[in-house]
Amino acid sequence: MAMCSTFCPRLSTHLNSKSFSLFPLKTRFFVSIKAFSAPKAELCDVTVWNRTKSKCEPLISLGAKYKSSPEEVAASCDVTFAMLADPESAADVACGQNGAAKGMGPGKGYVDVSTVDVETSKLICEHIRATGAHFLEAPVSGSKKPAEDGQLIFLTAGDSVLYEKAAPLLDIMGKSRFYLGEVGNGAAMKLVVNMVMGSMMASFSEGIVLSEKVGLDPSVLVEVISQGAISAPMYAVKGPSMVKSSYPTAFPLKHQQKDLRLALGLAESVSQPIPIAAATNELYKVAKSHGLSDQDFSAVIEALKVKLQQ
Numbered sequence: 553m554a555m556c557s558t559f560c561p562r563l564s565t566h567l568n569s570k571s572f573s574l575f576p577l578k579t580r581f582f583v584s585i586k587a588f589s590a591p592k593a594e595l596c597d598v599t600v601w602n603r604t605k606s607k608c609e610p611l612i613s614l615g616a617k618y619k620s621s622p623e624e625v626a627a628s629c630d631v632t633f634a635m636l637a638d639p640e641s642a643a644d645v646a647c648g649q650n651g652a653a654k655g656m657g658p659g660k661g662y663v664d665v666s667t668v669d670v671e672t673s674k675l676i677c678e679h680i681r682a683t684g685a686h687f688l689e690a691p692v693s694g695s696k697k698p699a700e701d702g703q704l705i706f707l708t709a710g711d712s713v714l715y716e717k718a719a720p721l722l723d724i725m726g727k728s729r730f731y732l733g734e735v736g737n738g739a740a741m742k743l744v745v746n747m748v749m750g751s752m753m754a755s756f757s758e759g760i761v762l763s764e765k766v767g768l769d770p771s772v773l774v775e776v777i778s779q780g781a782i783s784a785p786m787y788a789v790k791g792p793s794m795v796k797s798s799y800p801t802a803f804p805l806k807h808q809q810k811d812l813r814l815a816l817g818l819a820e821s822v823s824q825p826i827p828i829a830a831a832t833n834e835l836y837k838v839a840k841s842h843g844l845s846d847q848d849f850s851a852v853i854e855a856l857k858v859k860l861q862q
């Protein structure tokens with residue numbers, strides 16, 4: 553989804569007091585009811601667009617405006633946030649026909665929070681800057697719940713002017729923000745983080761499956777891990793449902809595999825071996841081939857349960 557927002561200057565104090573909240577994740581933007589029911593919330597001016605318009609309806613019913621193309625939203629907004637599935641869609645929405653770049657110009661800013669590779673981010677940056685506008689890449693760590701709670705971690709890089717301008721908005725959606733310098737550094741940081749995350753999840757999955765195979769209670773394994781040095785919020789949150797073979801989608805498996813693929817490309821670009829990530833990527837590919845793309849990435853455990861052909 554691409555999300556575009558215009559904020560009139562007098563809104564800034566209300567933004568700072570967090571009377572406005574907006575979360576661009578999971579194919580929809582969550583503009584909290586608190587935001588629109590809060591005093592002076594009418595000062596907010598938010599415009600949205602999504603390829604599948606029906607997903608904008610909840611926001612439109614809360615008062616957001618709708619435009620029928622990325623170009624139109626960018627033309628009518630000061631700052632445009634975009635969150636798209638992958639490099640192809642991020643580039644298309646920014647640079648394609650009726651793309652956001654067509655509506656950009658001096659004084660405007662484009663903040664892309666999609667997880668993409670360095671090259672794609674640089675390409676989008678080039679198109680946006682060519683219009684005289686500013687560009688910031690700002691991929692996020694944190695999934696559906698942190699997004700809803702305004703607890704995302706922004707990994708930004710690009711035009712510092714836009715970083716400063718967007719900071720009050722990032723602070724509403726997130727709990728922290730890093731400014732990493734040149735465009736590409738945010739994308740690279742995000743891919744490294746998600747490479748580690750994907751491998752951790754794969755290893756955790758192996759542990760659950762193996763414990764069960766040798767007659768242990770995997771729920772006890774989850775509890776043991778939660779108390780030790782390798783405890784992680786991700787294991788504590790996902791473990792209990794994984795044991796029950798339930799994978800409610802927060803972060804789609806297809807995107808985890810996409811991020812591993814992009815991390816492998818990043819490593820290739822500097823001749824860095826990442827054998828664990830490479831093996832992990834294969835496991836996610838197997839999971840995808842079993843129709844698990846749209847389930848949560850913790851469903852990768854199912855790839856370990858697949859019986860080999862005799």
Ligand SMILES: NC(=O)C1=CN([C@@H]2O[C@H](COP(=O)(O)OP(=O)(O)OC[C@H]3O[C@@H](n4cnc5c(N)ncnc54)[C@H](OP(=O)(O)O)[C@@H]3O)[C@@H](O)[C@H]2O)C=CC1
Binds near residue numbers: 668692804
């Ligand atoms: N979910 C998560 O927990 C997190 C996701 N991310 C990253 O954020 C991005 C979005 O993730 P998420 O919301 O989960 O992904 P989804 O797959 O749920 O949503 C993808 C969005 O991209 C749009 N889209 C896909 N292809 C195109 C296209 N060709 N043209 C226009 N729009 C397109 C979809 O539109 P439509 O509705 O029409 O299909 C949808 O709005 C990804 O890069 C992901 O890696 C980062 C951190 C956490």
Ligand SMILES: O=CCCC(=O)O
Binds near residue numbers: 693695746
């Ligand atoms: O890219 C998705 C990240 C999910 C998370 O950080 O929990």
